[in-house]
Amino acid sequence: MEMNSDKALKHDRSVMFAKRPKVLIVGAGIGGLTLGMLLHKANIPFEIYERAAVVKPLVGADGAYSAVRQGLYDKLKKAGRLPPADALPLPFNSVCLVGQTRPLTAEEFPDIWVTFTTAQNTVVFDIVQSLTNETSKENDAFKNSEWGPEAALPMCQQVKDFPIVSGGDKKLTLGDLFAWTSWDQVSKVMLEEKVFKTWYDCRTVLIGDACHKFSPSGGVGATHAMHDAIVLANRINGLPFHPIAEEIVTMFKEYQEERIDWVIKGFESSKVFKSMAGQHQKRPDS
Known part of the structure; x- marks a missing residue:
């Protein structure tokens, strides 16, 4: 042409x-x-x-x-x-554990109808860990491309005994939230x-x-x-x-x-x- x-x-x-x-x-x-x-x-x-x-x-x-x-x-x-x-x-100077539970009932988590609520009646949680110079070095090898239970599990074990407010008489901990959560709904992310x-x-x-x-x-x-x-x-x-x-x-x-x-x-x-x-x-x- x-x-x-x-x-x-x-x-x-x-x-x-x-x-x-x-x-x-x-x-x-x-x-x-x-x-x-x-x-x-x-x-x-x-x-x-x-x-x-x-x-x-x-x-x-x-x-x-x-x-x-x-x-x-x-x-x-x-x-x-x-x-x-x-x-x-x-x-970066902190890491964060984020997750979302399965749908909960009012008997399991009374405040599900008042606070911490999603449209599916789940609880979404995040736990932030501030890092020192030493713990920052320990996390240097972690990459955000490595999401999954193998990265999140150690941090879950570390914080599982911390109490949470559920609105009921039963004393709940972060461990209860983890028990209600599928591992594919948990991620560990870096906070840069x-x-x-x-x-x-x-x-x-x-x-x-x-x-x-x-x-x-x-x-x-x-x-x-x-x-x-x-x-x-x-x-x-x-x-x-x-x-x-x-x-x-x-x-x-x-x-x-x-x-x-x-x-x-x-x-x-x-x-x-x-x-x-x-x-x-x-x-x-x-």
């Missing part, structure tokens, strides 16, 4: 079929799914890729170990364009804290835990991931048809500029809540 050389070398939208950019979303966490939902409403084509073969009611927030970010940072590091702070390992400086490059952009990881004590991690998705979806929707690379990079830059101040405030407030909630309690037999 013979091409008109004058038009072939020019990015002329007037002679191109009107087409929205296609978005590839890696990770079906709350941020990725929110972004997909918003793109769907805007009639922007997208695909979502997720490594987990089965969707569980409990998921570990492993976006901090995003393969996309690691690949992006490797490329930037080789090119000498990665800020030194982004090349440092993720810092970091706001990365680099959120995008060329046609790749990061959202959620992949670019900012909060302590869960502040309860804002999921909220910020959804806000990222909203801002990014709006920015993508504002792109012209057939955007060129410079327009995409400018859009990513505007997305980060709109979000960064809110992210830093959320990060700082989460650290305050962590210090308030991280006080140690003595075991009942000590």
